Amino acid sequence: xxxxDRLHAIPSWQITLGVALLALGFLIAAQLASEGPRVxxxxxxxxxxxxxxxxxxxxQDGLKARILELRAQIRAIEGxxxxxxxxxxxxxxxxxxxxxxxxxxxxxxTGLVLQLEDSRDPVPPEGSESDYLVGSRDIRVVVEELWxxxxxxxxxxxxxxxxxxxxxxxxxxxxxxxxxxxxxxxxSALGPADLYDRLSASPGFIEFVRTRGEGYGIRVSLxxxxxxxxxxxxxxxxxxYTRPIASPSAGPTGAPSGAAGD
Numbered sequence: 606x607x608x609x610d611r612l613h614a615i616p617s618w619q620i621t622l623g624v625a626l627l628a629l630g631f632l633i634a635a636q637l638a639s640e641g642p643r644v645x646x647x648x649x650x651x652x653x654x655x656x657x658x659x660x661x662x663x664x665q666d667g668l669k670a671r672i673l674e675l676r677a678q679i680r681a682i683e684g685x686x687x688x689x690x691x692x693x694x695x696x697x698x699x700x701x702x703x704x705x706x707x708x709x710x711x712x713x714x715t716g717l718v719l720q721l722e723d724s725r726d727p728v729p730p731e732g733s734e735s736d737y738l739v740g741s742r743d744i745r746v747v748v749e750e751l752w753x754x755x756x757x758x759x760x761x762x763x764x765x766x767x768x769x770x771x772x773x774x775x776x777x778x779x780x781x782x783x784x785x786x787x788x789x790x791x792x793s794a795l796g797p798a799d800l801y802d803r804l805s806a807s808p809g810f811i812e813f814v815r816t817r818g819e820g821y822g823i824r825v826s827l828x829x830x831x832x833x834x835x836x837x838x839x840x841x842x843x844x845x846y847t848r849p850i851a852s853p854s855a856g857p858t859g860a861p862s863g864a865a866g867d
Contacts, residue, residue, distance in 0.1 A: 649810045656761040657814045664794050705758075708767035708838035709749050712758045716795040716833035717804065719747060723777075723788050723820030739788055741779055743817060748772075754803035756794040758835040765838040781841045793833050801829045 704710050719746070724737035733814050748766055751759055759766040764781040773780040794800065804810050805827070817823040 653835045668795040698756055708758070709764040712795055712835045713832055714795045715798045715800065716756070716793065716835075716853075717801045718830060718833060719737060719751075719792045719794070719804075720824075720826045720828075721747070721788070721790045721792070722824040722826075724824070726822035737823070738777055739790055739823060741774045743813075743823065744772045744779065744781075744790060744792070745815050746809070750804060750807055750813065751792070751794045751800075752794070752798070753809070754807050756796040758795040760793045760835045762791055763836055765836055767838050782838065793832055795835055801827060 701710070705712065721739045723739055726737060728734050728737055746763060748759055748761075761772070761779075761781050762772075764784050764786065767782075770782055771780070775785065778785050779790070780786070796802070814825050818825050
């Protein structure tokens with residue numbers, strides 16, 4: 606039997622099954638061939654992705670740590686800021702007191718008003734007219750007596766008396782803080798509630814009233830209003846020969862500036 610005869614002798618269903626199995630084999634082989642590179646591609650890509658993920662995680666951890674550090678610094682700065690604010694408030698309070706002492710701030714409070722007027726008595730032939738006029742010496746005596754009994758602020762006809770104020774006679778007028786004042790002279794003073802009683806009981810003031818009032822007719826009157834206003838000093842303070850003493854400050858090495866060897 607020839608090969609052709611044997612081929613014709615094989616049933617047709619066997620031939621169909623063989624062709625189908627052969628086709629299935631080719632499909633399986635093709636699938637396996639395509640799976641190999643795809644698996645290798647995925648594996649190759651995962652390594653750098655995992656590395657990148659680790660780097661991002663490390664960076665995130667670093668940022669979290671930095672945030673915690675910055676929060677701690679902010680809390681510390683806030684604490685220092687509160688301390689600095691307290692220091693600023695203390696310095697402002699000290700500055701305010703210094704400005705008050707220098708007469709640079711208007712004040713109000715309890716006190717008294719004392720008025721001095723020239724005498725109306727006739728000047729005797731042997732007398733001096735200036736003795737019957739209110740002069741700079743009278744104002745200075747009254748101001749000194751007021752300071753002595755506790756006055757904290759004084760003004761003469763609205764001119765604030767400061768440590769540098771000068772009271773000078775200019776004819777029948779007075780020069781106070783470069784301002785010309787004419788009688789009557791009102792001396793306003795702030796102080797304790799009993800400032801009026803203190804001044805009235807002061808031996809120096811009593812002697813002043815006796816000498817100038819009874820002796821020459823200088824009129825002295827006292828009033829105790831509910832409140833007294835004292836204006837601020839409006840002139841210019843010029844210190845030509847003095848300067849503040851520099852406070853010791855630490856240098857770069859921690860030694861006070863001006864130490865020996867500088």
